[in-house]
Amino acid sequence: MRVFVTGASGWIGSAAVDDLMAAGHEVVGLARSDRSAAFLARKGAEVLRGDLDDLGSLHRGAAAAEGVVHLANKHDWGDPAGSDRAERAAVETLAEALVGTGRPLVVAATISGIVEGRPVRETDACPAVGPGSDRGGSENLALDYAARGVRTVITRFAPTVHGAGDWAFVKFLVDAARKQGVSGYIGDGSTTWSAVHRSDAARLVRLGLESAPAGTRLHAIAEESLTTRTIAEAIGRHLGLPVVSVAPQDAADHFGFVSGFFADTMTASSDLTRELLSWTPTGPTLVQDIEAGAYAEA
Structure with missing residues (x-):
């Protein structure tokens, strides 16, 4: 075609x-x-x-x-x-x-x-x-x-569509962690993302x-629901930084513009997609990517 x-x-x-x-x-x-x-x-x-x-x-x-x-x-x-x-x-x-x-x-x-x-x-x-x-x-x-x-x-x-070379949301979170000296999540970190x-x-x-x-x-x-705390913890482990809660009112200063997205739950199911097209994700998970150094050059 x-x-x-x-x-x-x-x-x-x-x-x-x-x-x-x-x-x-x-x-x-x-x-x-x-x-x-x-x-x-x-x-x-x-x-x-x-x-x-x-x-x-x-x-x-x-x-x-x-x-x-x-x-x-x-x-x-x-x-x-x-x-x-x-x-x-x-x-x-x-x-x-x-x-x-x-x-x-x-x-x-x-x-x-x-x-x-x-x-x-x-x-x-x-x-x-x-x-x-x-x-x-x-x-x-x-x-x-x-x-x-x-x-x-x-x-x-x-x-988050992740992998080595990703320039979007997770990169911004890694950049914020390096700048602040801590890897943060907002509030109790229960907000969830798909990946x-x-x-x-x-x-x-x-x-x-x-x-x-x-x-x-x-x-x-591929992954329906990852808590933002789980993402922050993976970034912290990779960078060797403490993992901390950031108060909602301080999120914009800590994370920059990505704070608005990091505070929102954005999750979805792919059950019907997998059934319709026999699509089975085989790539690394987001945590695996972070820990393997996919964002080392972020």
């Missing part, structure tokens, strides 16, 4: 490109810089120059492909509304290029903000609808195209592209 991938040089995207190519697929990766283009070319992928604001490139890439994987997102914490607008426009452009073809469109999504008080299930609809909602309501927008001849597949990722190794997430992207039915929601979740 000829697959157009946005975010192809990113954390999950680059692993997905490797997995897709190893399975025999031809990959065309969107690249917004010379560095990204060279990175993808070294992997053996074809390069299409452009970015999320270049809707013409997005349409051309999708129209010429037999399947699309959309993993890019601006993640501009200084302009979340702008990120949401760009995400909605990108999903709409990619989907419009596939209308009536029956070809797959895999769209990255998050488990955050879907339900409270229990793990999110694949059957739970995302409440974000419309341009002014979180991520521009892109999950529901993409699913609307399943009725227009697009094999839409939503892949919701755990809040998945990068290799398992990439494989699920491919499996969804290859065979998930239209309108499917997949959950890239």
Whole structure:
């Protein structure tokens, strides 16, 4: 299959490109810089120059492909509304290029903000609808195209997709521990996160592209529930630092912007995903990754 991938040089995207190519697929990766283009070319992928604001490139890439994987997102914490607008426009452009073809469109999504008080299930609809909602309501927008001849597949990722080279939430927690001289958790540390190794997430992207039915929601979740205290303790053991509780009112000063995420429970089940696609995570757990030094260079 000829697959157009946005975010192809990113954390999950680059692993997905490797997995897709190893399975025999031809990959065309969107690249917004010379560095990204060279990175993808070294992997053996074809390069299409452009970015999320270049809707013409997005349409051309999708129209010429037999399947699309959309993993890019601006993640501009200084302009979340702008990120949401760009995400909605990108999903709409990619989907419009596939209308009536029956070809797959895999769209990255998050488990955050879907339900409270229990793990999110694949059957739970995302409440974000419309341009002014979180991520521009892109999950529901993409699913609307399943009725227009697009094999839409939503892949919701755990809040931490971990592994050597991870630059996201766990890296920020490790950076905070080094800066503060202690590894902290907020309050009693009972807040919980889900996790998945990068290799398992990439494989699920491919499996969804290859065979998930239209309108499917997949959950890239290997570990359903890890307490934030467990994460902090693993960081403390790896760095040889004391592990302490940080009062909620002091969390922002201690952790920086990641404190808002570290204080939230973000968990989900992947039971239906595993059953549907025979997906069994095989990568290291988050604690194993931390203790093995995956964040040594954080």
